[in-house]
Amino acid sequence: MRLLQRLILLLLAIVLPWASARAERSPGDKLKVVATIPDLVDLVREVGGERVEVSTIARGKENLHNVIARPSHLVALSKADALVQIGLSLETAYIPGLLEGCGNPQVWPGGKGFINCSDGWEAIQVPVVLSRQGGDLHPQGNPHMNLDPRAGRHCVKRICDGLSKLAPEWQAEFEARRDAYLAKLEAPEKRWAALGEQFKGRKFVEYHQEYNYFAQHYGLALVANLEVKPGIPPTPNHLAEVIEKMKAEQCDVIVTALWSKNDFVQRVAEATGAKVVELPNMCGGIAGTDTWIEMMDVLHERLAKAFGIPLPEKPAPEAQKPTQKP
Amino acid sequence: MHRTLPSLSATLALATLAHAQAVPSGQDKLPPTQSNGMVAPLPPQGPLDQVAGQPNSQGTTFVTPGMPTMGLRVSSGQVTRFSNEFNPAFSFIIDSLAQVADNDTGNDGADVQLLSMELAANAWVDPNAWAYFVAVLEDESLAVEEAAIHYTGFGDKNRLRAGRFFIDFGKQMQVHVHELRTLERPLALRAFLGDEVKGDGVQWDSWTTAGDATAIRWSIGAFASTLPELDADADPAVTPVNELASPKNGDDFNFTARLTGFTEAGERGTLQLGTSARFIPNYEAQLDGATIDSDLSNTVYGVDATFGWVGETGVDSWTLGGELLISSGDTGVQLVGPNPANAADYSINGDSLMGYFAFAEYAWNRFNAVGTQFSQAELGDGDEQSEVELYYTRMFSEFHRLRFVLASNDSDFNGTSSRIALQYTAVLGAHGHGVNW
Incomplete structure (x- = not known):
């Protein structure tokens, strides 16, 4: 029995490492x-x-x-x-x-x-x-x-x-x-810039620090985050402060991603009467966001709706298709 | 070198905390713009590159021929005794427990204690190897639980680990107690293998793919000993111990092996199946230096299954699993005579023993989880022991945790014991043990 066990171990040691070798890519392969x-x-x-x-x-x-x-x-x-x-x-x-x-x-x-x-x-x-x-x-x-x-x-x-x-x-x-x-x-960037001009100075609260680049680019005013610090869930004291601040600054938009639309957000929304806006944080989470351009379109449009900004005409469907091979 | 039999006594556990090593991810400053309008990559920056960019600039201490150069024959003068650029990442873990216990043995009452304090360090040794150590202060004594090197220079998916480290058996024996979901390691593992099983030895580890969504890993290890350590409180005059020969021949080493497959089950589920074994080919049972029996051997086999499911936002999750264990060969020492201090009054139990555990955990977000675990083990001579644990774990953040536990243990030896416990665990620094899967 012991001899058999040792033989099995030896066999495993010799043979198995070869099974894990990675195949190299040949020129022309995808x-x-x-x-x-x-x-x-x-x-x-x-x-x-x-x-x-x-x-x-x-x-x-x-x-x-x-x-x-x-x-x-x-x-x-x-x-x-x-x-x-x-x-x-x-x-x-x-x-x-x-x-x-x-x-x-x-x-x-x-x-x-x-x-x-x-x-x-x-x-x-x-x-x-x-x-x-x-x-x-x-x-x-x-x-x-x-x-x-x-x-x-x-x-x-x-x-x-x-x-x-x-x-x-x-x-x-x-x-x-x-x-x-x-x-x-270029075309979507012009479209976004036109909306973005109207975002300037608009106040919002977000759950996690996800939309800060977007906010900074357009000059949106971030009033508070619901998380105490990035990755740290809200505490009752912190939520009370956020509610007070939102009321004081007349902020009525709370921005969340799909993963962060939770009870804390609802609680603050109920206490302040603010609108909750669910935004994509990457492609594919929300219908119609399969490409990065589509995702950014949805992000701009949903935020514009939340702020009551009229939307420009939608682009022709051809413009949304992936770039064809030149 | 005295070692106890696998202990059935309770062990107290700590925290599972996420491994979070940062991947170097480039630079944040804008690089120069090229003539074609493209942004050129920045040259390497940062402390390591600054050092590497000035070869030998720091120099070693002055040495004369024949004297050691930094202890090694190869010395590039990258560090002096005062350099700290290459220091390992250190971490500390503090684990504490408050509990109220009610035991049939009469050892009742409340207690508050620092369960353990762990100090760990991790660092790359060179591009082909990284090493770590874990030292634990427990009961006012410091013990090196792990100190090992992982050599990755074989390439592909092969790895050699050498030093002292936890054996690769199932999923729960690989990890430190504080990393478990539960307060204690499952009873069946404690009964057949011990609270923690570390060994001084080597382990070969490799994995391969099977299709696009399945990975298969295996390992084999050889150790000087994988017997659990002697309980510090045990009285050697009345506590039989197992002893391994030292120095050894081939028959005296202990061996481990594991084969496991990890695959996807549906859109959001993963399933892992595994089988493990630990062989102790030759050991001797002793009582206070007197031999009870020699030429003994023991093998523990395990078959494990784990299913994980994660919700579409990655916030909620289910984890279900369990392991079936069989201990065969010479599985323990039994007192058959009237005098516990007399080696002749003990006999070796040669019956195969079976045990198992099963668990289920639901986390409704990253910070809150509830779970239960049940475990049962045969103790020999028809006796059994079982244990059930219910818990709620609250993570305040990635780095500290509070756990509320209700646990009950029913033993044919010691009757019933139950307890209510509150465990608090905190991690300072970059924690991680390089666990296998």
């Missing part, structure tokens, strides 16, 4: 890309077109700070040529563990396939002091840059650079697609 959020899936498709196969980890309705990693994520990352992330520690809840476990150094930070979309981005709310007294702080600043109206333009450039390094033979194609997408962005 790039396998894992994106951390659906927004980046859309942008990778815009740049990569038919040259990429891309999947997402987070799904549209989730709290991006609390995504639970699943087996398919580990498998996908172990086979991936590239990982595309927002960065700024947005994905800290799940990416470091997946990277540690996936055994694919190419997609680790510093690896050829690690594409960090926040590189070169000027973050806001960069903490001066790193202390847990500040809640779940992100050392590099507010990570929700995907909700900034300028983010699509920034991220496609990063993605194009990253994919081009991985597959230089397709660089010209990636760059052409990137340029086409940048051109496609």
Whole structure:
């Protein structure tokens, strides 16, 4: 019996490691890309077109700070040529563990396939002091840059650079697609800017610090957050202060994501008579937000409705389709 | 080297806290703009790069030929004794308990205690290896629970761990007690394996994929000993212990093995199945230095299943699971004579014993969860013990937790005991043990 056990162990030790070897990509093969959020899936498709196969980890309705990693994520990352992330520690809840476990150094930070979309981005709310007294702080600043109206333009450039390094033979194609997408962005950006001008100075309360880039871009006035600090749930004292402040400042809009529309929000809304506006925090969570442009459209429109701002005419459906291969 | 039999006594537990290592994610400053209007990537910045950018700038202490250079033959002068750029990440855990107990044995009453204080450190040794240690202050004594290195330089999905670390058995033996969902490790695990099973040894770990949504992992380990440590309060004159030969030949090492698969069950569910084994090929039972019996062996097998479901917003979740255990071979020492201090009055129990545990937990958001766990184990000679625990866990944030527990234990040896407990656990710093799955 003991001899048998030892033989089994020896066999396992010799044979099994070979089963886990990762197959290398051959030139001409599609790039396998894992994106951390659906927004980046859309942008990778815009740049990569038919040259990429891309999947997402987070799904549209989730709290991006609390995504639970699943087996398919580990498998996908172990086979991936590239990982595309927002960065700024947005994905800290799940990416470091997946990277540690996936055994694919190419997609680790510093690896050829690690594409960090926040590189070169000027973050806001960069903490001066790193202390847990500040809640779940992100050392590099507010990570929700995907909700900034300028983010699509920034991220496609990063993605194009990253994919081009991985597959230089397709660089010209990636760059052409990137340029086409940048051109496609011009019309919606004008549309958003027209609405955004009317956002200036409007007061709102949000649950989590998710829409701060958006607010800063248009000059919206953030009155308070329902969370005590980022990631720290509301306490009764804090809610009482928020209610008092909202009344004093005549703020009647509370902004939530799908994951954060909870009892605390309802309580404050009832106490203040404020409207609760459910906004997308990434693509796919709300109907009609499959692309980043659509998601930003919905974000602008819902907020405009909440503030009583009339909406401009909707764009023709053709303008919303993914960019075609040039 | 004296070791106790697996203990059936109660252990007190601590907290599961999220592993949160930051991924270096680039820079926040705007980089220079290139002529084509594109934003160029920034060059590497930060303390590590500043150091790396000035090779040998810090220098070592002055050494003459034949004297050690930083203790190693390779010295690039990256650090001096006063450098702190490469320090490990440290963390502390404070775990405390207040409880009221009612026992048939008469040991009733209330108590408040610091269960343990843990100090841990994690750091990369070089690009191919990282290491950590976990030291725990418990009952006013400091013990090194884990001190190990993970070598990842084999590439792909293979890893070698060496040093002292918890054995890879099921899902709940890998983790420290404070990381469990419950106040204590399940009774069946405590009965057959011990409160915590760490060993000095090596473990090979590897995994592979099966389709797009399934991962299969296996490990094998060899250890000097995987017997639980002697209970500090036990009297060696009346408490039999197990002893392993030292130094050893091949038969004297202990071995572990685990095979587990992790797959998706529907849109939001995951299912993990696993099987584990621990072999102790050769040990000796002793009482105060006198041999009760020698050439003994014991094997514990386990089959585990865990199902997790997460709501579409990632806020609410269910976790269900359990493990069936069989302990075979020489499973324990029984007192058969009148004198507990006489080695001749003990005999070895050769019956196979069975035990299991099952649990269910529902979290309605990130910060609140309720759960229950039931466990039962055969103790030999027809005796059994069972335990049920109900709990509510309130996370104030990612880094501290309050747990309210109702627990009851029913034993053919000690009768019934029950308790109400309030456990508070706090984590300072970057906590994580590199747990397997």
